[in-house]
Amino acid sequence: MIDSRKLLGVVRGNIETLCCHFFPNGKKVNGEWKLGDSSGTEGNSLGVCLLVNKAGVWHDRATGEKGNFVKLIEISKNLTFPDAAREIGRCLGIDLEIHQQNGYRAIDWTKCAQLTSDQEQQIADWRGFRLEFVHWLKAADLLRIYGSNGEARWVFPIYADDKVLASHSRPITWKGPKKVPWTVYPKNDQGGPGMRPLVVGDMKEAATVHLSESTWDTLALCDKLSLHETDGYAALCTRGAANDKLVSELPPSVKEVYLWPQNDGPGETWLKNVLPHLPRQAVAKIVITPAEHADVNDWLKAGASTDDLFQAINAAVPYPRDAVEPHQLPKLAAELKQDFRTKPTPTDEKPLRPMPSWIAYGKREVDKSHYHVGEGFLEIGGFVMLIGQSYVGKSTFITQFSICLAIGRSWLFFLLDRALRVMVVQAEDPENKLVKMGHMFKRMGLTDEEISLADQNTVVLTIRDLQDAGAIKEIERHALVAKPDIIVINPMTSYLGGSVYRDEMINAFLRVQLTPMLDRIKASAVVVHHPPKPLVSDKEEKDLTAFELQYGGAGMAALTNAPRGNMFLTHVDGDVFKLQVGKGFEDLGTEDTVAYLRRSKDQDGVMLWERCESEKAEEATEKRATRKAKKQGETFIPYDRLLKCFKATDKYQPSRVIELSKKDLNKGKEWTKDALSQLVFEKKLAKTKQPNPKGQPFVFYHLPTVLEPATNGESQ
16 A cells, blocks of 8 residues: 555655656756656646655646546556555655555455345345446445355445455344444554545546545436446445545545435435545535435436436536635535425426427528628537647637627638637637737738627637536626627637547537527537647558548547537648648638638737738648658658649559559558549549449549549549
């Protein structure tokens, strides 16, 4: 067992030595050890604090991940917490283990019997669990039986030092006058380890934890929400209302805690006492069980569905711990319960939603007044995503783009037919950075009338203290006053309370919270996000088509499925950048989907995005590709080189092109197929099909001509 306090002191006192040892590719910059990412590559995205009071605390500004130094070792070395701590100890020659002289008196877990099939069915029927979940409880060895007949007990293990050293149990049959008694054996005075929390899931990897005082409530939540098999989620039970201090075992990596108090006096006391022990950086949210049910397990036994649970979770609000005195907690909890009870429930009578037929839709004309950009790329009730790496210039791009929207000026491939009101909601840029970005209008060649219009049609709203439904509610409150046509959310991760790698969190934020708000206020949105690291594999230099590019945002597929479109801002080389639209490119209303840009500054340091000359863009693209190719130890050959293998009047089947590519360029089949796809997409090469009476049509590639031009696809 690791001595956590000793470990903390060792890290604080030796942080720079540890950084040099574990991450030799890093460098010391202004009180931080700078790295490219958690794997320890060279770069500046991730910083490890070297200052004594926060020694070892790290933050990856590209992904939003953060934690303590031990967690960084766990991630980089793929180790468990104890093994990571031992690695630190070995590095410094320090023993970080706790050595017990006598040890604990442990229960003989083998004397507790595995559940039979009948007992599995019994507990499933009694507690309202799915039988599959009870099978999992048995397989995970979290529930056994001790004794027989009238003396039989449901027994749950208590772990210490990764071993079952005690049990927490209750009678299977209880006919006493009071509440059923739960027993710990062996107790502290009997040599046992004392009460420990019941944990379901990997707590070291969890960003979101559901917290309850009741074993049955905890297991019911795991069953309905699948917490036991969902990465990034876990559940913790204090095994009784009096054991509130056990929540202090939550690791600092936990970012969000949902509290499920029972509807009785001990439940309110537990809620009041448990809050001070939660990790300070975690957002605490209270979930209220309807008053007619004693607890969440009782509610689920009465027929509540998974959707009912999610409705209760969405109704939960961040608990304002810093603004509330301890003696106010019971009153506030009661007020929250009362507020929840007055809200409509799923069983309340609601008017039916409109259900037109396809014929009714077909008789209507397209309402282009809903379009904000292009032919529906951005329109009322929808949103697109702008994806770019940290420091690529997303915020300055948004500034210039929003001013163009505000004055109705078409820019790049964004076609506008009127001026639009824009509200930029941001969290990361301090006041002086906003001032510097505001100066950009001075270089945009605006007339006095356009300056006045941009002043009227843009607002910047800074929100840094709210996430999820709370953030959306605050945005809507201000939007009702500002009345924007377009809302920019920069960035999404500042307002998403959970992980971008959890579909349910993304869907709740984008589909359940953001999109209905856009419908209510008749607006559209641009949501700023970052790509995963790296955006494209370095194994082969490759420009993605619009279809391939749409899955380039960090997180789950919901980030691609939910928005109407997405666009990507990437660095090419030097001061040259590339903006490309992926999903939704058909709705731009223009054939262009790619623009090369450069960031320039005038003598006063005011920045502006400008179109890059085609020659400089090609030069930057080749430099970037050559640079990546050197890392792989091979010579880079751009796709355009394949065009030299074609004769002006000849047509080539794919197999012949592959032969020429191998002969003239020494490139293989996969590279050639990628090159053909990209050159056709860029209209540098034509692809035609000719009928084949015996089966699939013949495919030919050739240089474009007046009679057979390139069509961004294929022609018959």
